[in-house]
Amino acid sequence: MKTVIALTLALVLAAQAVDDWHKKVQSQRVRGSKYTIHENYNPVTIENDLCIIHLDAEVRGEGIATLRLPSRSQAEMTFAGHKATIAGWGETSDNDTIMNTVLRYTDVMTIMKNDDCRRYYELITATMLCANSPDGSGVCMGDSGSPLTITESDGVKTQVGISSFSPSVGCETLRPDGYVRLTEYLDWVEKWAEVDIRP
Known part of the structure; x- marks a missing residue:
């Protein structure tokens, strides 16, 4: 520590x-x-x-x-297939030159299986998770540390990830984003x- x-x-x-x-x-x-x-x-x-x-x-x-954190009973869940929301103040395109000052979010992200994500990034471990969106929305420069949340059956948002990285080739490339897997x-x-x- x-x-x-x-x-x-x-x-x-x-x-x-x-x-x-x-x-x-x-x-x-x-x-x-x-x-x-x-x-x-x-x-x-x-x-x-x-x-x-x-x-x-x-x-x-x-x-x-506060955002609700995952429970211990969810520790073994991968959350693959869950719809997720990401929020942040990062750039909204690869052409942006300044950070965003307005909080933005997208809720069309889908959490992926780690094996599928390894097709894009060899570095993916069990302590990480990935999410992507069919329209390319997701995290960009300046969004690191932002919460990735799912909405559980009781209607409450639960944070399952922390934004860690976006594709090095640009955030508009339709590649998945990488997150810290909070259950780990x-x-x-x-x-x-x-x-x-x-x-």
Whole structure:
């Protein structure tokens, strides 16, 4: 585990657009002076590509909520075939030159079997998952760290992945995107985020 003290790390909560967060009554800006990087993160193989930001203060308010994490009973699920949603502030095309300031999402992603994803990326391991969309929508530069969610039978969104990488040849190539598979890290998340994982 590597805990780092950040010089400046600001998070904007409950804002649809980063630029006008100060105009929204419910929007909040909070500092995070520490973050914990997974101790086995490998930037070459992109394994264990997750980090927890520790906020300096607890935040609550309108428009602020947590995403449900996978349960321990889902640890062996691959989620292959599930429809998923990805959200982020990244670029919307390969031609973009600046980051997006408006939160965008697409909900036409389908989670793939890892064997199918290995046809595109040899580096795929059991700690990763892939998702793609028939229209090419998905993550792009600047979306790393964004949540990949499914909607369960009770209607609640559950985060099953964290955006890790998009195709090196461009995000409009119809190739799948790569994600951290959260079910492989439930113990780690429970320990360092100090949250309880559902049975």
